[in-house]
Amino acid sequence: IHSKLALKELKISSENVSAMEVLVKHFKKMKMKDPLVVSPDLGGQVRAEEFARLLKTDSIVLKKHRDRKTGKVKILSEKVDVKDKDLIIVDDMISTGGSIVKATKFLKKHECKRVFVACTHALLVNNAAKNIKNAGVSQIISTNTIPSESSKVDISKVISDALS
DSSP states (O other), X not given: OHHHHHHHHOOOOOOOOOOHHHHHHHHHHTTOSSOEEEESSGGGHHHXXXXXXXXXXXXXXXXXXEOTTTOOEEEOOOOOOOTTOOXXXXXXXXXXXXXXXXHHHHHHHTTXXXXXXXXXXXXXXXXXXXXXXXXXXXXXXXXXXXXXXXXXXXXXXXXXXXXX
């Protein structure tokens, strides 16, 4: 009887905790000159715009299509003005890296300078990190939610602050 009562009284709540400010802080320390923030798809547009606002720079959004049967990604954007610019592709989670690879190759064809990737969760399965680097990304920078070589940003204080 007590356990049923305890379950009824148990209130579960959740809160979205963002790592964006600490990721931006990391990029500010890199002292990039006029970087451009890039969302690899329309779904990340708000995230990229917020990242750019905090970094005090501009952002663009790429249009992409993912074939639902094959999973293959194609960039639909035609032309972007990225020539000689350092870019930061911002995403929430990178699993296989397919979208990042396609976006990077597309941006490199438009003569950008360096490409960095910023993400909260870098799963990086099936040689994703290697494929992303081979596409032309200078550095993948992620939080330490999933420990890896790319885990450059500690979010323990962000989580601690959210809990208090």
